[in-house]
Amino acid sequence: MYPYKRRDFFKKLSLGVTGTVLFPHLISETQAQKMKHSSPLSFKNSESFWEEVKSQFKFEDGLHYFNNASLGSSPIPVQTATNAYRATLDGFPSKYMWSDWYDDKEVVRKLVANFFYVSKEEIAIIHNTTEGMNLIARSFDLESGDEVILIDHEHASGTIPWEFWQETKGIKLVRPKIPLIPTSKEELLDVYKNAITSKTKVISMCHMVNTNGMILPVKEVSQLAHKNGIKVAVDGAQSAGMFKIDLHDLECDYFAASAHKWLFAPKGIGVFYAKKHSQKDLKPLIVARGHKDNSIRRLENYNTRNLPEYLGLGESINFLNQIGIDNINNRSYELKSYFRSQIADNPKFIIKTPESDDLSCAIQTLEVKGMNVKTVKTELYETYGIDTRPMSTFGLNGCRISFGIYITKKDIDYLINALNTIAS
Template identity: 55%
Template sequence: MLTRRNWLRQSILTSAGAALLAPNTLQALSGRQINVFNQLGTSANDEAYWELVKEQFTFAPGLTYFNNGSLGACPDHVVQATNTFRQTLDGFPSKYMWGGWDEEKEAVREKVANMFSVSPETIALIHNTTEGMNLIASSMNLAAGDEVLLSSHEHTSARVPWKYWQESKGVVLKDVPLPLLPASKEEIVSLFRQAITPNTKVISIVHVTNTNGMMLPVKEISAMAHEHGVLVAVDGAQSMGMFRINLDDLGCDFFTSSSHKWLFSPKGMGVFYAREESQSLLKPLIVCRGWENKTIRRLENYNTRNLPELLGLGAALDFRSLIGQERIEQRIFELKHYLLGLLEGDERFVVKTPRADDLSGGIQTVEVVGKQVGDVRDALRDDHGIDCRPMSGHGINGVRLSLAIYCTKADVDKLVLALAEG
């Protein structure tokens, strides 16, 4: 006899999954499924609800996963959906690779656009953040002496494209040093304001740093930059899916992210956004038949690509819709506050992430005083089955803890006890 929780799990993976798996529909999960899920409680702090959410992910036995900032997991039904799409493709390869799934691809684009509250005509479906940053950096028509501003916490994959595509032309890449623990958003904005010169053409910044989870005030930086005629490109690898984002309101010109982190999509899928008025500046990284296309689709014209993963992104977005964007955001910040509450006042730990909710979210980096971060990470992994990311740059010496929706308060309790043991 099925328990309520097991029955609900099976129900999600069959009835709801069937809607996702049908190659000609790719429709959202039914209202009945949403109502069933809600029976466990609509409150963001209902642990029984979040235990159920965790059950939709299958991790290796004994693993407690706090490394979503490196790579997220797919819910089980997204795995099943992607595998079914793959079987469908292999059953009639030429049909589905070239034209058979055109409507389904556009459905995924629309789901992404709805998540960001923008037009589908601003969204390209690419492979990852690195591709998006290369697309931006390779497209910019910059000359010797022009400047690109980067924060000191940019990811390598957001920095190297500018070096490769622009530095040899004499374009100057300028770092804007960021404090590890800024006191306010305005402190960060003022640093970029002071760094702008008449030669500045682009500000390329991370939305949420992968180092200590610092959240940069992209909206305020974009507004300030546009006053000076400067374009703004955003690496959103750690923000997309962590909290709600309205890209029109954010105001940046370009935004790119990998969907296999906080959206829990199949690996190798990403999203690229460009304001309609800025799209003419962009040149495709790859061209083939159809290169004359004037829409944003020209940026994703790969001819042959892994369409099951692309459609799997649609399944992941349906899973997100089942839970609700607002609820996901509330939960992530609830876990953040719960973790910080357990650490507060304990002199064995130093939190290396800004505390304010407008300066950090679901990534918190913690130093264990007197211990090297590599040793702490090894002990967590080997002795407790906890996976997280060590961070040693920028004077951090802390483990980066990613608080995703498959983390429960019991998991956080286990983590803090393990950290205390060193």
């Protein structure tokens, strides 16, 4: 393991803590197991604390980054650790690629499993959400006439695998429309109820849609599906890390997520969950020695792979654990609420995201009335250095604004002042 120093940004911020609290290195298996039952570092939930969290992220000078839903930034400790792993690997390539880091990879698996409240035997470390959705869509031996439900707001990486691997075999892809701004989970659940038939075999769904940040009722859909013998696969790219997720509580069969968004991990690494009794239906996308392994590891058996990023994922989980997932969860909703409250009385703004905390979190899509979204996006960036994602589909005509944990209320004030000027 490669030694390195990390900046202490928790000093003086935690309740009663005046000494140094360091981010831990990749910890032992025993310590990782204990983390599931340990409390995160307690602190005063103040803006000064979140300013310190912000200081752990390094963006280009003048950039105000509200586009985490597209791609996240890794904090300085994660970058430092990943670069150290890379240097170690290049120092003795064959040693670290195929032998010395096996136990460390298992520690990462355990850290990820604990983060999502599941067993490490239900977690594979893949490349991204797209790979996970391909793995699922490729695995099923469906027959002509069978049906797979995918709502109209699914991401292309969630639909194309089903089109390529299954629709070409005569499987019917059912594409029901959901309301753009539903008022309740029941309204969304009814869409799935009405789409299910005796031929439905799989429901493939986003946890949070990328267009306007709407949260879909995965648990309720899973319960409905399982009563009808239907498997549920979830694209968790936009939810994993934004708020607290207990994958067992969601009751879905499969969950795939890119770790480079809200988990702030190195790019090109992802998380795949498969419920223990649902793993039998899965086939690896890539086969190599060990493909007959009965454990979930057969799904990540690429032989040679980018292990510094793999281990860097563990450092990302350590970073988030130091802050605490409950604190991150609460902060995500706090920033959403603060943003909405600051623009609520301005008739020039139309929020295109559901208001209820059951239906949205740290992604909000905003239309400036009477202006094309591309014009607004360009003005935000070129004049104010604010990066957002323009959304034109489904009549949104709005900028998708995402609030990573490095966003402070001062940042939101700056954004709102810019929007007010542009709108006027």
